[in-house]
Amino acid sequence: MSVSEKFWEKPLDLLNSEEWEALCDGCGRCCLKKLINSRNEQVHYTRVVCRYLDQEKCRCQSYERRQILVPDCLVLDLQNLPLLHWIPDTCAYRLRYEGKALPDWHPLVSGNREAMKRGQITVTNKVISEEYVHEKGLEEHIIRWVSAAC
Numbered sequence: 001m002s003v004s005e006k007f008w009e010k011p012l013d014l015l016n017s018e019e020w021e022a023l024c025d026g027c028g029r030c031c032l033k034k035l036i037n038s039r040n041e042q043v044h045y046t047r048v049v050c051r052y053l054d055q056e057k058c059r060c061q062s063y064e065r066r067q068i069l070v071p072d073c074l075v076l077d078l079q080n081l082p083l084l085h086w087i088p089d090t091c092a093y094r095l096r097y098e099g100k101a102l103p104d105w106h107p108l109v110s111g112n113r114e115a116m117k118r119g120q121i122t123v124t125n126k127v128i129s130e131e132y133v134h135e136k137g138l139e140e141h142i143i144r145w146v147s148a149a150c
């Protein structure tokens with residue numbers, strides 16, 4: 001299997017598995033811990049990140065085994081994507097599902113990760129591993145630079 005030219009402009013349901021994987025911008029935002037307000041269901045992102053995220057590369061260090069290591073780690077697909085209102089509003093899957101173009105900073109568009117870094121899209125240098133935060137203290141780490149826009 002291979003990727004076709006400008007595959008990211010195709011509808012999501014026409015992507016092959018390689019193209020689907022390649023659509024991810026590697027921001028790491030979906031690996032942040034989230035809190036849900038029980039009164040209004042609003043999702044709040046925290047700066048606390050999964051212990052398995054390589055914070056420099058913003059890639060999972062155990063991608064193939066992630067669901068064994070973290071049972072509630074999500075495998076994003078066409079079926080669950082419409083239900084996931086907490087997905088960051090910058091997420092490539094969300095954007096394409098909503099029929100929007102990828103932003104100029106996306107590595108597939110810009111050709112590298114520099115614009116992403118300049119635009120502070122990645123979580124690098126802005127997060128703390130869950131290893132160092134007690135679950136009850138998550139609320140103290142709520143951030144505003146990621147939003148689910150739901």
Ligand code: SF4
Nearest residue numbers: 024025027028030091
């Ligand atoms: S938020 Fe979306 S684009 Fe960013 S790492 Fe997660 S799946 Fe990939």
